[in-house]
Amino acid sequence: MIRLTRKVTVSSFDAQATVAVGRDRPEFLAVARLAADLARPIVARDVLRELLGPRPEVLGWRVIERCIDLGLLERAGRDGDANLSEAGRLALEHGEVLVPEEGVWRFFVIDDPLVPGALVHAQRLDAEPVRKEREAAKARPRGDRPHVDRPPVSLRGCVGGAPRESVQNGHLFQLGELAESGAAGPTGELRLMFTWDAEPSLRLSGRLPLDGEGTNAKPIDAGASVPEVVARLSREGLWRSLVTRATQAPEAELQRWQATAGRHVVPVPFASLPAAARLGFRRDLDVPASELPGLGRFEATVLKDVEVVPASEGDAQAWLAWLQWEAITDFVTPAILEQHAREQRARFPHHSPRVLSAPELLAKARADRDERAWFVLGPSDLGLWS
Amino acid sequence: MISPLHREQTIDLTAEPLGPGWLRRRATVAESREVVNDGVWRTGPQGRFRQALVEALDSAAEVALLSSFLLADDRLADAMLRAAKRGVRVYVLTASEQRIGKVVRDDETFEQRMADQHKKLLDALAGNVLLRSAEHIHAKFVVVDPQLPTGARAWLSTANFNKALEDSVELGVRLGSDDARALAACFQWAFWCEAERELRGARRLIEIRPNHPAAPARPDGEAVVATLRDGTRLRDRVVALIKGARSEILVASYGLTADHAAVRALVEAAKRGVRVTLLTRPRRAVAAGVAELASAGVSIVAHDKLHAKALFVDGQALVMSANLEAQGLDQGFEVGAVVSASVARGVEETLREWAAAFPWVYRADAKRGEHLGDFCPAEAGLRDGVVKVTESHAQKVAAVIAPDALALEDAPAPALTPAAPRGELPRRVTFAWDVVPPSLPKGATERLREVEREEPGKDGKPKKTTTRIPHEPRLFDHGGKVYVVLDSSSDAERARQAAGTFGATVVLR
Numbered sequence: 001m002i003r004l005t006r007k008v009t010v011s012s013f014d015a016q017a018t019v020a021v022g023r024d025r026p027e028f029l030a031v032a033r034l035a036a037d038l039a040r041p042i043v044a045r046d047v048l049r050e051l052l053g054p055r056p057e058v059l060g061w062r063v064i065e066r067c068i069d070l071g072l073l074e075r076a077g078r079d080g081d082a083n084l085s086e087a088g089r090l091a092l093e094h095g096e097v098l099v100p101e102e103g104v105w106r107f108f109v110i111d112d113p114l115v116p117g118a119l120v121h122a123q124r125l126d127a128e129p130v131r132k133e134r135e136a137a138k139a140r141p142r143g144d145r146p147h148v149d150r151p152p153v154s155l156r157g158c159v160g161g162a163p164r165e166s167v168q169n170g171h172l173f174q175l176g177e178l179a180e181s182g183a184a185g186p187t188g189e190l191r192l193m194f195t196w197d198a199e200p201s202l203r204l205s206g207r208l209p210l211d212g213e214g215t216n217a218k219p220i221d222a223g224a225s226v227p228e229v230v231a232r233l234s235r236e237g238l239w240r241s242l243v244t245r246a247t248q249a250p251e252a253e254l255q256r257w258q259a260t261a262g263r264h265v266v267p268v269p270f271a272s273l274p275a276a277a278r279l280g281f282r283r284d285l286d287v288p289a290s291e292l293p294g295l296g297r298f299e300a301t302v303l304k305d306v307e308v309v310p311a312s313e314g315d316a317q318a319w320l321a322w323l324q325w326e327a328i329t330d331f332v333t334p335a336i337l338e339q340h341a342r343e344q345r346a347r348f349p350h351h352s353p354r355v356l357s358a359p360e361l362l363a364k365a366r367a368d369r370d371e372r373a374w375f376v377l378g379p380s381d382l383g384l385w386s
Numbered sequence: 387m388i389s390p391l392h393r394e395q396t397i398d399l400t401a402e403p404l405g406p407g408w409l410r411r412r413a414t415v416a417e418s419r420e421v422v423n424d425g426v427w428r429t430g431p432q433g434r435f436r437q438a439l440v441e442a443l444d445s446a447a448e449v450a451l452l453s454s455f456l457l458a459d460d461r462l463a464d465a466m467l468r469a470a471k472r473g474v475r476v477y478v479l480t481a482s483e484q485r486i487g488k489v490v491r492d493d494e495t496f497e498q499r500m501a502d503q504h505k506k507l508l509d510a511l512a513g514n515v516l517l518r519s520a521e522h523i524h525a526k527f528v529v530v531d532p533q534l535p536t537g538a539r540a541w542l543s544t545a546n547f548n549k550a551l552e553d554s555v556e557l558g559v560r561l562g563s564d565d566a567r568a569l570a571a572c573f574q575w576a577f578w579c580e581a582e583r584e585l586r587g588a589r590r591l592i593e594i595r596p597n598h599p600a601a602p603a604r605p606d607g608e609a610v611v612a613t614l615r616d617g618t619r620l621r622d623r624v625v626a627l628i629k630g631a632r633s634e635i636l637v638a639s640y641g642l643t644a645d646h647a648a649v650r651a652l653v654e655a656a657k658r659g660v661r662v663t664l665l666t667r668p669r670r671a672v673a674a675g676v677a678e679l680a681s682a683g684v685s686i687v688a689h690d691k692l693h694a695k696a697l698f699v700d701g702q703a704l705v706m707s708a709n710l711e712a713q714g715l716d717q718g719f720e721v722g723a724v725v726s727a728s729v730a731r732g733v734e735e736t737l738r739e740w741a742a743a744f745p746w747v748y749r750a751d752a753k754r755g756e757h758l759g760d761f762c763p764a765e766a767g768l769r770d771g772v773v774k775v776t777e778s779h780a781q782k783v784a785a786v787i788a789p790d791a792l793a794l795e796d797a798p799a800p801a802l803t804p805a806a807p808r809g810e811l812p813r814r815v816t817f818a819w820d821v822v823p824p825s826l827p828k829g830a831t832e833r834l835r836e837v838e839r840e841e842p843g844k845d846g847k848p849k850k851t852t853t854r855i856p857h858e859p860r861l862f863d864h865g866g867k868v869y870v871v872l873d874s875s876s877d878a879e880r881a882r883q884a885a886g887t888f889g890a891t892v893v894l895r
Contacts (some may be wrong), residue, residue, distance in 0.1 A: 331598055331599060332599060333599045333600050335599075336599050366473070366475075369470075369473070371513070371586070374516045377475050377516075378477070378516055378577075379598075379599065379600070381448075381449050381475050381477065381533065382477060382573070382574045382577055382578065382602065383570075383571070383574040383578075383602030383603060384578065384598070384599065384600040384601075384602060386603075
């Protein structure tokens with residue numbers, strides 16, 4: 001699995017705005033559900049028959065009009081009939097209805113290549129403290145008044161955009177109108193995690209610099225939509241790029257090995273491998289902090305459980321000899337050693353190492369006296385080899 | 387006034403049987419001749435045999451095999467570690483800790499300290515040698531370089547590789563190349579086919595899975611024979627040698643049981659006229675076997691520290707690790723070697739010298755009159771069972787009260803039961819006691835006599851009155867008997883007369 005992380009800066013901006021916020025309004029969702037179920041424009045009679053019962057028809061039309069105002073339905077023709085809108089579909093998915101609210105809001109914006117949507121949350125600020133602060137500012141001499149800013153471009157670009165999901169609470173919200181001026185709010189940091197196993201995915205975690213909550217703000221762990229820049233990449237390409245950064249193996253060589261082995265493998269020098277990797281032909285690769293084109297800079301990471309192969313014939317020879325020795329876990333005869341040799345040799349289909357013979361292993365046992373050596377020396381010295 | 391009369395009497399116990407047991411005929415001394423010849427050693431305080439074993443290990447080029455029931459000798463351990471350090475593969479067989487623990491509990495010869503030393507030594511060897519153990523491992527030997535065509539050599543020991551190499555009475559023999567290889571074959575068989583645990587680290591004896599990839603050749607040496615789990619070639623060879631004896635058998639064994647085939651064969655040999663001499667150690671455990679052999683005419687001597695096991699029969703000698711009992715010849719991993727002629731001569735010489743010099747001789751029917759000095763009953767042990775036959779013992783007896791103060795010499799002798807001090811068996815016991823005069827019993831009442839007197843009455847006329855006065859000498863009554871009290875030796879005659887007159891006993895106050 002590819003797992004890349006970095007910190008992202010969250011800036012905030014306080015301004016008068018109209019924000020449609022996802023609310024629990026089951027009566028309107030029922031109308032949207034009716035339009036979705038009927039899969040055609042609905043009229044007042046549909047509403048009366050399915051939802052309200054025997055009532056004057058005008059009442060049905062008023063309900064439809066209200067749903068159009070809320071964006072759940074969109075007018076289908078001149079007679080007042082209406083279809084389910086895109087916002088209506090979204091509302092049904094989230095089980096909430098976007099209800100416009102005017103007030104002073106704090107908008108949280110991220111500026112990152114992988115989170116291009118920028119606006120991740122809107123927090124309604126209490127009106128009274130804001131009004132008092134504004135009056136106090138007016139009373140101060142002109143030079144002491146707080147700086148008034150224009151909203152950042154990225155925030156202005158979100159006005160009138162599609163509803164989006166808050167990373168803080170998962171509710172839908174939609175920026176309708178935004179004042180021409182406001183004030184920059186506090187900044188903070190979130191952690192961005194980009195993973196790619198079968199599919200790429202993004203997650204944000206950490207705490208937003210919410211008003212009035214400080215470090216007590218509820219931590220977030222929310223998914224984010226994968227941007228277009230990722231869709232243009234292939235997992236294989238990204239994997240090779242990371243392996244190259246971890247091992248200095250040229251990407252071309254990695255491609256050649258992929259063609260030879262028919263799967264991702266990494267050629268490695270035998271001497272560099274820990275025992276577990278030598279036994280299992282798999283290891284974790286440490287990838288240093290890297291700048292990836294189009295994706296930005298990520299912190300150091302680990303590519304887990306990567307299949308490895310000998311980088312050279314010399315490495316294969318040393319590796320096979322090591323495996324033959326490691327395979328000796330009990331007392332052995334030459335026949336058993338030959339069996340071991342066959343089994344271990346079969347693990348090098350892309351190299352041509354020579355197996356060590358029983359006398360060669362015996363010589364090694366005499367030279368390197370370790371616990372394993374007794375498994376060779378004992379049978380040889382005590383009559384099992386003759 | 388009247389002095390006690392001193393009496394003595396001596397009882398002769400020389401005809402008292404001592405019972406079956408061991409008579410000490412001389413002091414126990416340490417071995418002084420440790421090297422008999424080029425191939426025979428006796429263990430002793432100089433440690434010459436151990437030195438031969440150390441030198442053997444120090445000379446090993448490639449392989450050393452070592453087997454011992456107990457392993458607790460630092461110098462041998464150091465030699466093994468030195469060998470391992472220079473690349474020699476050292477293989478060791480030893481008894482399991484469970485078995486050693488049992489022996490420590492059951493056999494007074496073994497001490498807990500030995501078992502502790504054994505464990506400590508195993509810790510030191512861990513990782514440097516390949517060591518296996520089993521409950522029945524009892525053989526003691528060293529083989530060096532058995533794989534070399536001409537360099538194989540071996541030393542067979544009756545001593546465990548511990549302090550027995552200096553303290554016990556043991557034999558060690560050197561074997562030639564062929565016998566060394568045969569001994570190595572025995573080691574290989576026991577190592578692969580009979581061992582139960584393997585030392586894989588300090589205090590880490592792991593159980594062996596019985597799935598070795600192959601089996602070694604079964605030992606089939608002619609001169610070197612072994613008792614294995616499924617074969618008793620050593621026992622068979624021992625019994626065959628004894629049964630084939632024509633004139634003389636010298637046999638040494640630390641342990642023996644009456645019902646073992648080898649002991650029965652010795653009994654039969656003695657009964658058919660073969661001169662049989664047994665050398666053993668005085669222990670309760672050999673009592674029954676020794677009794678059987680003695681009754682068949684076997685002459686039996688013993689040493690406090692004998693542990694050697696060897697057999698010399700009409701010029702042939704077999705040195706082995708097994709005792710003449712089932713837990714050895716029948717059930718242990720034991721080895722023995724019928725040694726070369728020159729080694730056999732050294733063994734014979736040793737057994738004869740030992741037979742002549744050993745401090746204890748067994749007698750089933752000895753009497754106290756035939757022995758002076760230490761005696762150990764067969765059913766006891768040397769540690770706490772030795773008693774001393776002494777020439778005489780004076781035993782004081784409680785004073786005897788004479789029947790009459792004027793007839794001390796008539797007092798009968800008391801019952802005389804010999805009660806020698808613990809650990810002593812006197813040939814004669816002299817009893818000594820005093821005869822003392824009897825005393826007036828407490829509570830006796832004096833007998834008075836009446837006498838009449840004339841005294842002037844009130845009217846002036848003489849008047850007769852009766853008064854009670856003591857007898858002279860004085861008389862007393864008690865328990866229906868009359869006593870005459872002798873207050874002074876000068877009154878003896880009068881007292882005798884009064885006693886005759888009144889049928890009284892003369893006593894002192």
